[in-house]
Amino acid sequence: MSTGFFWDERCFWHGGGNYAATLPIGGLVQPLAAGGLPESPETKRRLKNLMDVTGLSAQLDMRTAPEATREMLERIHPASYLDAFKATSDAGGGELGHHTPFAQGGYEIATLSAGLAVAAVDAVASGALGNAYALSRPPGHHCTADEPMGFCLLANIAIAIEAARAKGLVNRVAVLDWDVHHGNGTQSIFYDRSDVLTISLHQHSNYPLNSGMVEERGTGDGAGYAINLPMHAGSGHTAYLHALDRVVIPALEAYQPDMIVVACGYDAASVDPLARMQATAETFSVMTHKIKDTAARLCDGKLVMVHEGGYSEVYVPFCGHAVMTALSGSDIHAADPMADVLHQRQPAPEFDAFLRQSIDAMALELDL
Known part of the structure; x- marks a missing residue:
């Protein structure tokens, strides 16, 4: 089965206008790139361009999609907000x-x-594609049902899940969010439900503040179906892989989902300006391989990745390319130009051991 890649040039044209600037644009205030948003279109556009240049795009099923309908949106967002x-x-x-x-x-x-995101989930859930990636912009994992947050204006993944559910394509869905910021919006939407498991790996106390603590487990029918791993700043390659092996994959195996959706942010990368983690392109590649293998065992390989954060215009494309190579099984690789430098920046063995021990402690608290 082929790998789909859903994108549209119009998504790169999203911006904040003058409203994103601290000072009013005009006079001696030079206009800012992307309308002043730190969430730049260039991270996404350069990912697509890199895939074109290496030839990876030619191996993927490249698609666009129509806008989500009002009916789809209202399954998540109240009419007053829309x-x-x-x-x-x-x-x-x-x-x-x-x-x-x-x-x-x-x-x-x-x-x-x-x-x-809707089209990617639909195509994989229906069997038209083996797996897929949605290059969604603006992102969505911080948006709650009635409030935008953190560059997110609509809850893309939640909208896509409910659209597939309305067509009878999915029943139990697991959402794994490895964006460096807590996936508070997706969690809040499904917090009292057991038909969606939310798992978020994020830097402790980054954004939103006081959000994504281990104690947040869900309420009512959703009790136990929200899992959070607030990881220490400085967590690197081995800590992230340990988190998957010790917490994420056991939780997925226990849940037995029909589909896995990854909120795929790249801001845990070592050079990202909005976080303090030490992941590399290799980290994202190995994590993708692990989740792809898990999906093959649990849900016939039904795996969709939806783009979220990542703010280094130079490095996000290499992280994304590594993910797409792993997701598609391609033999086309884009050599990481910072691999040697970032390898030297990985945590010292003593600190890495502490990081893994802290993950073990959270796993015990989560009964995993």
Whole structure:
């Protein structure tokens, strides 16, 4: 079965307009790239370009998708939020709270971003593709049902899961979020439900503050179906792989999902400006291999990855290319130009042992 790659040039055109700038644009204030958003289109565009240059794109099933429909959106978001978003977008842009600005047309681009995730999940769940990647922008894992946060305007993964569920394509879905920031939005949407397991690996106390603690386990029918690993700053390659082996894969095996969806952020990479972790392109490659193998054992290989964060324009493309090589089983590799340097920056053995011990302690607290 082939690997799908869902993308659309229009998603790269999302920006914050003047609303994203600390100072008003004009006069002696030079306009900022991407409308002032730290979440730049270049990280995504350069990933797609790198795949084109290496020839990997030619081995993938490259697709676009229509915008998510209002019916799809309303399974997650209240009409009042969607109406306010659309009206503000039509009026030239702005923000609806939590410093998540958008320019005119931002509503349509956000629905397209969600639509890419919807199409990827649908194609894999229906058997049309073996697995898939959605290059969604703006991202979605911080957006709650009624509030945008952290560059996220619509809950892309949640919308995609519920669209597939409405068609009878999935029943139990596991969402693994390895973006360096807690996947609070996805967690909140499914917090009282047992039909979606949420697992988040993130840097402790990064963003959102006081969010994603081990004690957050779900409520009501969802009790026990939210898993959080707030990892220490400085966690590197072996700590991330230990977290997968010690917590993530056992949790997935216990849950037995119909499909695994990965909220795939690259901001745990060593050079990312918005985090303090030490992952490398190899880390993301090995994690993808491990989750791909797990999906093959548990759910006929049904695995979808949806793009989230990652803010190094130079390094995100190499992390993403490594993921796509692993996901597709291709023999086309893009050599990591920083591999030697980042290898030298990995935690010292004593600190690495401490990091793995802290993961073991959280696993015990989670009964894993």
